[in-house]
Amino acid sequence: MLAILLARRGFRVTVYERRSDPRGANLDSGRSINLALAARGIRGLERAGVLERVMPFAIPMRGRMVHTDGGAELQMYGVRPDEVIYSVGRAHLNLALIEAADRFENVELRFGRAATGLTADNRVELRDAAGRVETAELAPTIATDGAGSPVRDALAVRGIARVREEPLAxxxxxxxxxxxxxxxxxxxxxxxxxxxxxxxxxxxxxxxxxxxxxxxxxxxxxxxxxxxxxxxxxxxxxxxxxxxxxxxxxxxxxxxxxHPQGQLGTVYTEGWHAGGDVLLLGDAAHAIVPFHGQGMNCAFEDCVELDDLLAKGGSMDEVFAAFERRRKPNTDAIAEMALENYVEMRETVLDPEYRRKKAAAEKREKSDPNAIPRYSMVMFHPEIPYAEARARSLTR
Ligand SMILES: Cc1cc2nc3c(=O)[nH]c(=O)nc-3n(C[C@H](O)[C@H](O)[C@H](O)COP(=O)(O)OP(=O)(O)OC[C@H]3O[C@@H](n4cnc5c(N)ncnc54)[C@H](O)[C@@H]3O)c2cc1C
Missing domain, CATH: 3.30.70 (Alpha-Beta Plaits)
Known part of the structure; x- marks a missing residue:
């Protein structure tokens, strides 16, 4: 998504990806892994011009069906019929974005290249499957290499990024x-x-x-x-x-x-950029646990916000610094809300008191459109930053 938004702004972009090119592979073979897509992610897909390619295979989910010994009960996510979230296949989504990015003449995709670190002058170093090493030709580097980011590690070794990883048990x-x-x-x-x-x-x-x-x-x-x-x-x-x-x-x-047993955790980072040379974005800067269904949505929102800041202008150093200032309080807030939502999903949904409060909150929202429940602010209201959503829900 970021490559598309940058290409639209006229930048020359090279995307380095550790995995091989998924085009031509049979998407329906092997495991199907899906994600919940909500308003923040939808806004990013819309801006990148990819939404209409994604929606045909997105399945609307209007609520959570809670299965207990006594049967199943549907708890609606929103109060309006359009307040739904979507289940999307990770492989289909990746493919739609890759195909769209590849249409730009100023985007080059290089698969099978793994970032291993940074050179002394902050260029990204890469290695292919045969062990051949190369240095990225273009600068700056925006590192979107996920929760285990080697680029983040390189910034940490230099004392630029201060990283706290909190694995979930x-x-x-x-x-x-x-x-x-x-x-x-x-x-x-x-x-x-x-x-x-x-x-x-x-x-x-x-x-x-x-x-x-x-x-x-x-x-x-x-x-x-x-x-x-x-x-x-x-x-x-x-x-x-x-x-x-x-x-x-x-x-x-x-x-x-x-199937593998996957690990989960939260990555808190301070110092997301090395001047105007390198920026961490997405899970590389702020991986979270998946219980609010927001990691990808948040990463897509990162892309939109970086695009907005680039539109305003300024040096890369200024843009990257403004990006961290603007995003950090919000990514910290969603990290906490995601942890809190694990308790809600596995335990609190069973509590009759929770169900009574939820019903009361929905009633309030119908008569006062500003009294939006936290879940709705996060999932359906991208105009409300995560930090504000959390603060508003805590003061109620
Ligand atoms: C079980 C689970 C369920 C989830 N469910 C949801 C959900 O419902 N909704 C939601 O919004 N989010 C969900 N998430 C979170 C979501 O998957 C992530 O937040 C999102 O994928 C982050 O995107 P990213 O591009 O920052 O990182 P990633 O998606 O991790 O992408 C990183 C990319 O970089 C590549 N890469 C990695 N290392 C290197 C390297 N060294 N060099 C070059 N390339 C590299 C990887 O191959 C990958 O393509 C879930 C996560 C998990 C684990």
């Missing part, structure tokens, strides 16, 4: 709920949650009627990944905790051991 594992007789086995227009207090299972719909389910569970201790050693352990755990979902997962044990 819970990991995740992605599983599949296949279509049943060609039809979705669950309501396809909802995000499904099986909250169990200390842990949870969620599922988001895919085109074709399948769902990607994600188990979030502690690494160690009672009810943890370390206890799920054999196929029987996995089956017994799911039968005890998620019998309804287990009945929909014929490949549960095989997938459980074939």
């Amino acid at each position: 819970h990991d995740y594992k992605e599983l599949t709920i296949p279509a049943a007789g060609g039809r979705p086995a669950l309501d396809a227009n909802a995000l499904h949650i099986w909250p169990r207090g200390g842990f949870m299972l969620i599922a988001l719909p895919n085109p074709g009627g399948t769902f990607t389910a994600t188990l979030f569970l502690a690494r160690h201790g009672a009810n943890s990944f370390e206890q799920l050693v054999t196929g029987d352990d996995v089956q017994a755990f799911f039968q005890r905790e998620f019998p309804g979902a287990r009945a929909l997962m014929p490949d549960l044990a095989r997938e459980f051991f074939e």
Whole structure:
């Protein structure tokens, strides 16, 4: 997205990507991983001119379907019919953006190049699969190399970036709920949650009627990944905790051991730029846990805000400094809200008091459009910065 926005401003852009070119690969083979897209991300896709390529495969989710022993209850996300979030396939989204970026003459895509660090004069150093080393020809570098960013590490070694990484004690594992007789086995227009207090299972719909389910569970201790050693352990755990979902997962044990166990955490960084030479953006600057469905949305919002600052003009150093000043309070706020939302999703949604308060908040919002609940401010109101959304919700 950033390459597209920069190209539109007339910059020459080279995109270096560690992975190989996904074009030509069969997107429907292998694992399907999806993300919740909301208003902040939609605004970015719109600005990049890619929204109409993404929406045909985006599935609206109007609320969270909470599965308990007593059955399932739909808790609507918003008060208006258009207040929905969308499930989008990561691979399709990547492809739409790559194809759109490649249409610009001033964008060059170089796959199979991994950033390894920075040279003394702040150029990015890269290595290909054969071990050949090159230095980026263009400057400045905007590092969007994700939560484990080697460019961030290089800035940290020089004392420019001060980094605090807070790993979560819970990991995740992605599983599949296949279509049943060609039809979705669950309501396809909802995000499904099986909250169990200390842990949870969620599922988001895919085109074709399948769902990607994600188990979030502690690494160690009672009810943890370390206890799920054999196929029987996995089956017994799911039968005890998620019998309804287990009945929909014929490949549960095989997938459980074939799919990786992913780690989660928050990365807090101060010092996102080296003068006008290097800037960290997206997860590289501020990775968060996924429980508000905002990491990608926030990264897309970064792109829009950097684009706005470039439009205003000034030296790169000034633009990068203004970017960090403007974004840091907001990315800190969404990092906290994402952690808080884990407790809400796995536990609080079960509490009758929470449901009463939610109903009261929705009623208030209908009569006073300024009394917007926190979830709605984050998901449906990109004009309200994250920090303001959090502050407004805490003063209520
Ligand atoms: C389980 C899970 C569920 C999530 N669900 C949601 C959701 O529902 N909604 C949402 O908004 N967000 C969600 N997120 C967060 C979202 O995935 C990230 O915030 C988002 O992908 C960040 O984008 P990015 O471009 O900054 O980094 P990434 O998406 O990590 O992209 C980094 C890119 O850089 C490449 N790269 C990495 N290292 C190098 C290197 N050294 N050199 C060159 N290239 C490199 C990678 O191959 C990749 O293409 C979720 C995350 C997880 C883990």
